[in-house]
Amino acid sequence: MTDLNQTALQKGADRALENIEIDTLVVGAGQAGVAMSEHLTKLGVPHLVLERNRIAEAWRTGRWDSLVANGPAWHDRFPSLEFEGLDPDAFASKEQVAAYFEAYAKQFNAPIRTGVEVKKVARNTDRPGFTIETSEGVIQANRVVAATGPFQRPVIPPIAPKDDSITQIHSAQYFNPQQLPEGAVLVVGAGSSGVQIADELQRAGKNVYLSVGAHDRPPRAYRNRDFCWWLGVLGLWDAEAAQPGKEHVTIAVSGARGGHTVDFRGLAHQGVTLVGLTKAFNDGVVTFQADLAENIARGDENYLSLLDAADAYIARNGLDLPEEPEARATYPNPDCVTNPILELDLAKAGITSIIWATGYSVDYSWLKVNAFDESGKPKHQRGVSGEPGVYFLGLPWLSRRGSTFIWGVWHDAKHIADHIATQRKYLAYRDASQRRAKD
Structure with a gap:
């Protein structure tokens, strides 16, 4: 077995993975994996990041063509790198976001291997750590993130509906209006994705029906400050638990066309037909x-x-910010x-056509460890699993409301990296005490 240190990992990025032993394996090279790698690098923890596609692949191919970040560039980023050539108050395109994470990883020479799928992780029964089966070979790791x-x-x-005459896709498969057949579209789901897709389709000349469920609707900006700033200074990003009954409520906000407040009445006056929560399909109805x-x-109550x-x-703070009474005006x-x-x-x-903007679920079928509850959800405290050596990163409410945002995942990664470094120190002490006993 080859025990690789960090330098060897970085120099041997193209070598086969078979028979490699590493302290920490990070699975995924999106914003969570890149953040994790930065903190582990700073702490001197030997690690490897495996990504089955490319860095930030979801931003490249799992979003529609015109998507931009929902937060301004000054906010939706990691601390030590700004978006190059982008106004801080602008909203980065999905291509700019993907390029940003690539550039960020290069800053510290992150040991990322792309095009490698992790197929199975199982705890060893006769020795510490885990055996990881990948598309490029079997490796060993003491910890898995x-x-x-x-x-x-x-x-x-x-x-x-089970109806082949209707084109049905998830929002993850929607890219632009041209991919849909002629005819009207029903968009199911009125979070950020559903609202923006419905708006784009209507502006492209489609007759659009938008199914609206429970949602939060913050202002894009108010009194010369973006809503991301307001949630920050009001302490709402740091809320540690969702309000009862709002665990799965979506947020309707948009950075499209320079950023604007989502107004469902405005969408209706624009030409989108609003309907309630979709209940059932039966015989074409x-x-x-x-x-x-x-x-x-x-949604209005949340906004106000x-x-x-x-x-x-x-x-309370005596700030000199312009009043904005028009923000409380509404369409009839x-x-x-x-x-x-x-x-x-x-x-x-x-x-x-029906576009299902109905969210996602997690898939940890590759992680064969005792780290999940009866419903299959990860059991953890701020990302530290109840299964020793297993960590979760990037999940909603991992530690706070902001955990799934770019800056939020960076802070969560720091907590997990510190936990890993502390565990390594305990093990190093144990090993040193054993050596002293032999001497």
Whole structure:
């Protein structure tokens, strides 16, 4: 078995992986894996990052063509590198985000191997650590960090109709309006992805129906500060647990076209037909919950509560920020809200496509360890698993509300790297004491 140190890993990036032994294996080279590698490098922990595709692949091919980051460039980044050639208040394109992570990894010569899939991780029974089966060979590691994030398996709910005459795709497979057939589109899901896709399709000339469920709707900016800034100074990014009943509530926010506040009434006046939560499909007819007005009203409550909190913060701290009374102005309720559609014949409405903007689930089928609860969810405390030597990174609410954001995952990675370094010190002490006993 070859025990490689960090220098050997970096110099031997193209060598076969068979019979390599490493202290820490990081699985995934998205924002979580790159952040993890930086902190492990700073602490001198020998490690290897394996990525089955390319660095930040999800940003390259798992998003639609016009996507930009939902946070401004000054906010959605790691601490020691700014986006090159981009105004701090602008929103990076998906290509710029992918290039950013590549550049960041090069800063510290991250030991990342791309094009290598981790197929199985299992704890050793006769010695410490784990045996890892990869597409390039079998390796050994003392610790494993699952940095694959929350967006692993696109979820289409079981209510989806079994109808070959309708094109159905998840938002992960949507790239641009041109890929859809002629006809109207039903977009199911009104978080950031669903809202932006519906808006893009309507602007491209499509007749669009948008199914709106429960959501939070922050202002894009208020009183000359982006909502990311407001959530920061108000301490909301650091909230350690979701409010009861809001664990799965989506956030409707957009950086598209320079950034704007999502306004569902505005979308309706623009030409998008709003409907409630999608309930069922039966014989070519889709039914919706009678909850559209309630969902929009609760989104308004979330929006106004942040404006109120911002106003109070400004007054409390004596800040000289311009008032913005127009931020509280709203469109009148459109007809689709006051007289909601509860049933829709797909053929009569001309709907030929359904886009399911219904989120993702995790996939840890490759991780054969005792680190999951009865429902298959990871058991951890701030990413430190109950299974010694196994760590999770990039998951929602890993330590705080901001854990899935670029800057948030960087801070979570630091905590996990510190934990790994501490464990290594304990083991080093044990080994030294054993050597002294022999002497």
